[in-house]
Amino acid sequence: MAVIETRGLTKRYGSVTALEGLDITIEEGITGLVGANGAGKSTLIKILLGLLTATQGSARVLGHDVRADGSAIRTLVGYLPEHDCLPPDVRAIDFVVHMGQMSGLPPTTARERAADVLRHVGLAEERYRLMGGYSTGMKQRAKLAQALVHDPRLVLLDEPTNGLDPASRDDMLHLVQRIGQDFGIPVLVTSHLLGELERVSDHIVVLDGGRLLRAQATQSFTGDTGVLLVEVLGDGSAQQRMGEALAGRGLPCRPRGQQIEIDLHQVSAAETVRDTVRDLACDIEVGLVRIQAEHGRIEDVFREGVSNVPAP
Ligand SMILES: Nc1ncnc2c1ncn2[C@@H]1O[C@H](COP(=O)(O)OP(=O)(O)O)[C@@H](O)[C@H]1O
Ligand SMILES: [Mg+2]
Numbered sequence: 001m002a003v004i005e006t007r008g009l010t011k012r013y014g015s016v017t018a019l020e021g022l023d024i025t026i027e028e029g030i031t032g033l034v035g036a037n038g039a040g041k042s043t044l045i046k047i048l049l050g051l052l053t054a055t056q057g058s059a060r061v062l063g064h065d066v067r068a069d070g071s072a073i074r075t076l077v078g079y080l081p082e083h084d085c086l087p088p089d090v091r092a093i094d095f096v097v098h099m100g101q102m103s104g105l106p107p108t109t110a111r112e113r114a115a116d117v118l119r120h121v122g123l124a125e126e127r128y129r130l131m132g133g134y135s136t137g138m139k140q141r142a143k144l145a146q147a148l149v150h151d152p153r154l155v156l157l158d159e160p161t162n163g164l165d166p167a168s169r170d171d172m173l174h175l176v177q178r179i180g181q182d183f184g185i186p187v188l189v190t191s192h193l194l195g196e197l198e199r200v201s202d203h204i205v206v207l208d209g210g211r212l213l214r215a216q217a218t219q220s221f222t223g224d225t226g227v228l229l230v231e232v233l234g235d236g237s238a239q240q241r242m243g244e245a246l247a248g249r250g251l252p253c254r255p256r257g258q259q260i261e262i263d264l265h266q267v268s269a270a271e272t273v274r275d276t277v278r279d280l281a282c283d284i285e286v287g288l289v290r291i292q293a294e295h296g297r298i299e300d301v302f303r304e305g306v307s308n309v310p311a312p
Helices: 041-048 070-076 092-102 107-120 136-148 166-181 218-222 236-248 270-283 298-304
Strands: 004-013 016-026 030-034 056-061 077-080 154-157 187-191 203-208 211-217 224-232 253-256 259-263 288-295
Touching: 004 041, 016 041, 016 203, 016 211, 030 041, 030 166, 041 056, 041 187, 070 077, 077 136, 092 107, 092 136, 107 136, 136 154, 136 166, 166 187, 203 218, 203 298, 211 218, 211 298, 218 298, 224 236, 224 270, 236 253, 236 259, 236 270, 270 288
Parallel strands: 030 187, 030 203, 077 154, 154 187
Antiparallel strands: 004 016, 004 056, 203 211, 224 259, 224 288, 253 259
């Protein structure tokens, strides 16, 4: 059974279309939901929680219909909202205990679980402080703790790294990874920073203007693109001589900045190309800086544009 499944999901706010005919299937593991601000990520998450009603289409979360079973879904799912939701004059421990009880835990269990999850997110020392005095990083951790307190079967994290400095961002991504890998809880995590979730996600779903742009295993975004990049020592004339020598051997190449790109898709014996490059460099006495396979990035999906969406 898919963890999340949407069919023709559409959401309009008046004349604004936030989601348009979205068909996505999310399985176990960590899924990164990426898209620029306004792409529809938060709208999708709120529909999945039954907090917003879709204009058209349907969605199921852990087998439950979002229209009929919103409250059942919310007891099974942990949610880290995008915006600040923490009461400033409450201590983290009291807040997380309260949220645990709201999700149906008995008081004693809620206290034990709250202490555990606060330690897990790195707020063991600070749990008795009022959250109003917390840094942004500490607030995001407290939000994560309340999402985990009731031992959810799925967590939805809406921009957990928003507003964090690079070090805190890495810490948060590491926590996200642990939820998915160490605890085996499926995670759907969003970010407007397109490249950020590549290293923690098993799958990436890309939204653009409320539409699905891509949904793929992370590896197929970041894998080999079939282009070899060659960089030589010296000025443009060395690059040009190398380019001419490669072309002389029938290799489809063209300059890209300081480098030369060779399109291996058009080469029959692609595995011999690296050797050919080395030999040619030696023959024409040009120093090689590097030969490397190009890897894709999620940003490239946006550059390629909507025209490249594979047919469903
Ligand atoms: N309550 C609302 N009323 C009207 N428009 C909204 C509302 N919430 C979101 N939108 C619009 O819907 C689109 C998607 O927003 P949102 O889901 O917040 O995107 P994201 O989380 O990817 O930034 C945006 O154009 C946004 O302005
Ligand atoms: Mg959002």
